[in-house]
Amino acid sequence: MDATQLLIQLAYVVSAALFIYGLKLLGSADSARRGNMMSAVGMLLAIVAALLDQGIIEYQWILLGIVVGGVIGAAAARLVQMTSMPEMVALFNGFGGMASLLVGAAAISTATGTFTLVTIVLSILIGGLTFTGSLIAYGKLSETIGSGAVLFRGQQIVNSLIVAGILASGVMFCLQPENPQWLYLVIGLSLVFGVMAVIPIGGADMPVVISLLNSYSGLAACAAGFAINNNILIVAGSLVGAAGIILTQIMCKAMNRSLSNVLFSGFGSVSSGEETVEGEIKPISVEDAYYILEAASNVAIIPGYGMAVAQAQHVVKELTEILERNGAEVNFGIHPVAGRMPGHMNVLLAEADVPYDQLLEMDDINPRMENVDVAIVIGANDVVNPAARESESSPIYGMPVINVDQARTVFVLKRSMASGFAGIENPLFYKENTRMLFGDAKESIGGLVREFA
Amino acid sequence: MEAVFLTFILMLAIFLGFELINKVPATLHTPLMSGANAISGITVVGAIGLAGTGQQDMANWLGAGAVALASINVVGGYMVTDRMLAMFKKKEG
Numbered sequence: 023m024d025a026t027q028l029l030i031q032l033a034y035v036v037s038a039a040l041f042i043y044g045l046k047l048l049g050s051a052d053s054a055r056r057g058n059m060m061s062a063v064g065m066l067l068a069i070v071a072a073l074l075d076q077g078i079i080e081y082q083w084i085l086l087g088i089v090v091g092g093v094i095g096a097a098a099a100r101l102v103q104m105t106s107m108p109e110m111v112a113l114f115n116g117f118g119g120m121a122s123l124l125v126g127a128a129a130i131s132t133a134t135g136t137f138t139l140v141t142i143v144l145s146i147l148i149g150g151l152t153f154t155g156s157l158i159a160y161g162k163l164s165e166t167i168g169s170g171a172v173l174f175r176g177q178q179i180v181n182s183l184i185v186a187g188i189l190a191s192g193v194m195f196c197l198q199p200e201n202p203q204w205l206y207l208v209i210g211l212s213l214v215f216g217v218m219a220v221i222p223i224g225g226a227d228m229p230v231v232i233s234l235l236n237s238y239s240g241l242a243a244c245a246a247g248f249a250i251n252n253n254i255l256i257v258a259g260s261l262v263g264a265a266g267i268i269l270t271q272i273m274c275k276a277m278n279r280s281l282s283n284v285l286f287s288g289f290g291s292v293s294s295g296e297e298t299v300e301g302e303i304k305p306i307s308v309e310d311a312y313y314i315l316e317a318a319s320n321v322a323i324i325p326g327y328g329m330a331v332a333q334a335q336h337v338v339k340e341l342t343e344i345l346e347r348n349g350a351e352v353n354f355g356i357h358p359v360a361g362r363m364p365g366h367m368n369v370l371l372a373e374a375d376v377p378y379d380q381l382l383e384m385d386d387i388n389p390r391m392e393n394v395d396v397a398i399v400i401g402a403n404d405v406v407n408p409a410a411r412e413s414e415s416s417p418i419y420g421m422p423v424i425n426v427d428q429a430r431t432v433f434v435l436k437r438s439m440a441s442g443f444a445g446i447e448n449p450l451f452y453k454e455n456t457r458m459l460f461g462d463a464k465e466s467i468g469g470l471v472r473e474f475a
Numbered sequence: 476m477e478a479v480f481l482t483f484i485l486m487l488a489i490f491l492g493f494e495l496i497n498k499v500p501a502t503l504h505t506p507l508m509s510g511a512n513a514i515s516g517i518t519v520v521g522a523i524g525l526a527g528t529g530q531q532d533m534a535n536w537l538g539a540g541a542v543a544l545a546s547i548n549v550v551g552g553y554m555v556t557d558r559m560l561a562m563f564k565k566k567e568g
Contacts, residue, residue: 041514042491042495044510045492045495045496045499045510046495046498048499048503048506048507048510049495049498049499049500049503050500051500051502051503051560051563051565052565054503054506054560054563055557055560055561055563057510058506058510058553058556058557058560059557061510061513061514061553062513062553062557065513065514065516065517065549065553068517068520069519069520069523069549071520072519072520072521072523072524073523075523075524075527077524077527077528078523078524078527078528078529079527079528079529080527080529081527083526083527083535083538083539083542084523084526084527084539084542086539086543087522087526087539087540087541087542087543087546088519088542088543088546090543090546091519091542091543091544091545091546091547091548091549091550092546092547092549092550094547094551095546095547095548095549095550095551095552095554096550096551096554098547098551098555099550099551099552099553099554099555099558100554100558102555104559107505107509107555107559110509110551110555111505111508111509111512114509114512114547114548114551114552115512115515117544117545117547117548118512118515118516118518118544118545118548120541120544121516121518121519121522121540121541121542121544121545121548122518122541124522124537124538124540124541124544125518125521125522125525125537125538125541127537128522128525128533128534128535128537128538128541129525129534130534131532131533131534132534137478232508233508236508236511236512236515239512239515240511240514240515242515242518243515243517243518244485246518246521247481247521248478248481248485250521250524250525251477251481252520252521253481253484254517254520255517255518255520255521256481256484256485256488257484257488258514258515258517259515259517259518260485260488260489260492261488261491261492261495261511261514262492262511262512262514262515263489263492264488264489264490264491264492264493264495264496265492265496265507265508265511266508266511267493268493268496268497269496269504269507269508272501272504356501356502358501363504363505363508364501364504364505364507364508365501365502365503365504365505365506365507365508366505368501368502368503368504368505369505369506369559369562372559372562372563372564373562375562375564377564377565377566378502378563378564378565379565379566380566381502383501
């Protein structure tokens with residue numbers, strides 16, 4: 023190892039340390055921004071070190087790639103709406119996967135030994151399925167394609183055949199690396215597999231899928247690291263892989279479902295049992311809602327994806343301030359799977375300047391619910407569905423929910439009586455203490471704000 | 476031996492990752508994810524070596540494509556994470 027090579031490797035050690043310390047600082051909201059900065063410095067260091075490699079003869083293609091990618095990335099980061107974060111993360115996962123696929127494919131010309139060939143197959147497989155899987159997830163999230171689960175007869179058999187095909191062509195590739203048709207087959211089947219893996223997953227399960235794809239994009243980088251013998255790719259890739267797996271676990275737990283159930287069952291399309299819900303819908307006008315809120319001293323707000331769609335977070339913040347000036351205590355209850363990705367609601371409310379210590383997790387708000395005078399549900403549905411506690415026949419039975427029905431009064435802000443993203447009937451709407459405030463969430467809340475003024 | 480050595484690193488890094496991420500509060504899960512996304516752009520480091528061989532062959536073009544894609548991740552991921560984290564504020568007073 024000559025001096026430059028040693029220097030490069032040492033730089034990688036330092037940037038690994040920066041990634042790790044950066045992630046550690048992400049553990050608290052006070053230090054998170056510094057942590058992200060530290061991780062970015064680590065990345066810059068790793069890139070500079072990689073550029074010093076003496077194997078590099080010409081720089082123009084590298085620079086072109088960095089400039090093109092950098093400009094696209096920077097523009098996307100500046101322009102994206104906070105409501106669209108899930109789509110953007112999905113797309114970025116896909117790019118990461120594709121990059122790893124390309125690195126794996128490019129590494130073939132220098133590959134020696136079976137182990138390297140196996141890791142090349144892995145980086146192509148994981149990278150490829152991450153790429154197309156993420157594109158499908160992006161399509162579902164942005165609703166450019168239907169967000170429902172796509173199921174058909176014999177799906178499991180088709181998928182098993184694809185997996186068998188990937189295995190067989192992977193083995194053949196390792197045996198005959200000089201024969202490119204096996205490589206093309208691995209690439210093609212991996213891309214198809216990504217599509218097949220994500221289409222049976224319904225829209226309501228997107229937080230799980232996006233976490234899982236995040237994990238895959240890390241694992242793909244990791245496999246690419248094995249393929250080209252690079253430590254820093256392995257370390258950074260596995261950190262990301264671990265992060266994605268943990269988030270996936272948290273999301274599954276929050277829905278009381280196993281990962282395999284999410285991946286294979288096509289939950290979103292299952293029509294719920296022919297259960298009749300008793301009681302009647304009681305609509306309320308903005309004016310009447312105002313009188314109840316005016317007298318309330320403890321208010322809980324439970325936001326869901328509907329708040330994001332209506333872009334109501336800013337006017338919600340306004341209402342919060344008015345209620346607080348009126349002497350009420352206001353808290354937010356955030357369900358782990360509210361929104362389309364982990365922590366989605368928190369980001370939206372942070373954008374509207376709601377302090378993060380006012381956002382309570384489900385387990386913190388539920389014990390307080392009995393003391394809440396008014397619980398306002400804004401565009402959330404399944405995460406406040408009492409059927410998850412009460413009705414064993416409900417598809418979401420056993421899922422932990424925010425128990426808004428235990429508050430004295432519940433306002434549900436809703437566009438119409440259509441069922442939620444998961445397509446499940448919600449008995450909350452028929453409860454004695456529930457009032458439905460129909461209409462666009464932003465306008466309804468704006469109306470309340472005006473009543474107070 | 477090299478393979479064993481690399482697998483050893485992989486194992487340690489995964490355990491470390493689990494320990495670190497478990498401590499991240501739910502409030503920060505979106506920035507965590509986009510930040511992790513930026514880190515997964517580390518593939519750019521591997522791609523740089525492949526894009527600069529001066530060979531004008533397939534591997535070179537694949538490498539250049541990988542540099543561009545991974546750069547989107549790196550730049551976009553870090554910038555959007557920073558943008559989000561700048562919005563997180565504590566209640567004053």
